[in-house]
């Protein structure tokens with residue numbers, strides 16, 4: 260991968276004007292920021308374009324702009340046709356081998372665990388100039404945004420090498436702590452209330468129960484007129500809470516491997532102020548999603564590039580709305596009802612959930628244990644241009660049994676004239692309206708084949 264990164268860096272060096280095309284999520288924004296910073300430092304002229312996905316319309320726009328060189332980040336491996344381009348991506352793809360692509364799947368590595376779009380982009384930035392090692396912090400934010408730590412409760416493979424770079428130059432720190440979201444910014448009872456991986460029976464989703472739990476274990480909720488956050492707790496208080504959660508999980512019949520997921524590695528951006536959304540990589544990633552998934556990726560990009568005034572303020576206010584939208588989305592999906600079939604389950608949100616967050620909603624629902632975890636969950640939502648956005652999420656156990664949602668969704672989409680792809684554990688597609696049932700039939704048949712292949 261490093262050799263390929265050097266090769267791509269040498270292509271960049273030969274061009275003066277570059278169009279960066281990237282994805283509208285946390286990994287895409289950090290990838291775009293890394294590419295921008297690297298090009299800026301080289302004194303290249305560049306512009307950046309954010310897209311939901313690559314389809315014919317997007318390709319046409321790019322070709323019409325006729326840039327000297329296109330740099331696709333966090334997407335683009337599947338783009339066919341003639342175009343002067345390089346690609347730093349991590350999605351599964353099925354075209355012939357091209358030497359202008361840097362993608363872990365080309366090297367037998369898993370793109371949902373080993374490296375993200377920001378990570379592959381970082382490797383090229385580092386190959387352009389050693390000074391770019393400080394950008395490793397953004398690469399780790401991107402990896403966390405794509406949940407690349409999900410499988411092992413820590414980053415592994417190439418991500419780990421990138422982490423080492425960051426630790427070495429003092430922009431990253433890595434420590435063992437709770438994996439629950441919001442360590443730095445949320446009141447502790449909120450952290451527990453929104454705990455989904457692993458969920459805490461009796462506490463998740465129940466504010467009163469979370470407060471009662473903390474009171475029962477003599478954890479003070481407030482100090483100096485402020486809500487105490489996880490980072491305000493003393494070590495023995497943290498230990499107490501975590502061991503009580505593990506006890507609850509074991510008592511409820513969850514295995515110890517599952518219960519152990521309460522702790523894992525957390526990644527801190529050393530140059531950022533403690534107690535802000537920017538200090539913890541997961542919280543930083545969520546802040547970026549709150550901009551990019553609502554049509555304002557430039558705000559997130561500015562935050563990545565160092566704006567701590569106007570852009571950060573806007574991003575924070577968007578984060579509050581993002582939380583609200585997620586809660587409403589979850590509620591909507593529950594009320595709409597999840598329809599179970601033999602090899603998948605789904606909900607159709609119509610216009611009730613924004614197409615850009617239906618995947619996050621599906622992921623939270625599946626992880627929360629509210630729905631059957633033995634089959635994948637698919638969410639549908641309508642897009643502004645009257646198409647159907649599909650998001651599918653699976654579990655680690657299903658992937659171990661052979662599930663590959665990327666293959667299933669791309670087959671299903673192709674059968675009904677849409678496009679789809681992604682990773683084995685999480686994939687997406689866009690299909691024409693009214694084709695949902697036909698799509699589901701193809702996808703279900705493929706999932707059935709995947710899951711029964713080993714049995715038969």
Ligand code: C5P
Nearest residue numbers: 284286404405406409618622652684685
């Ligand atoms: O487009 P991209 O590769 O950047 O996004 C990966 C997607 O996969 C993210 O939406 C992430 O949340 C999702 N994912 C997941 N479960 C995992 C790993 C990734 O839902 N275990």
Ligand code: C5P
Nearest residue numbers: 312618650678679680681685686687688
């Ligand atoms: O949009 P969603 O979060 O469901 O996407 C899950 C994964 O599938 C992401 O990695 C995304 O980039 C990928 N995807 C894709 N092609 C699409 C839609 C999503 O590769 N048409």
Ligand code: ZN
Nearest residue numbers: 286333376405
């Ligand atoms: Zn990505």
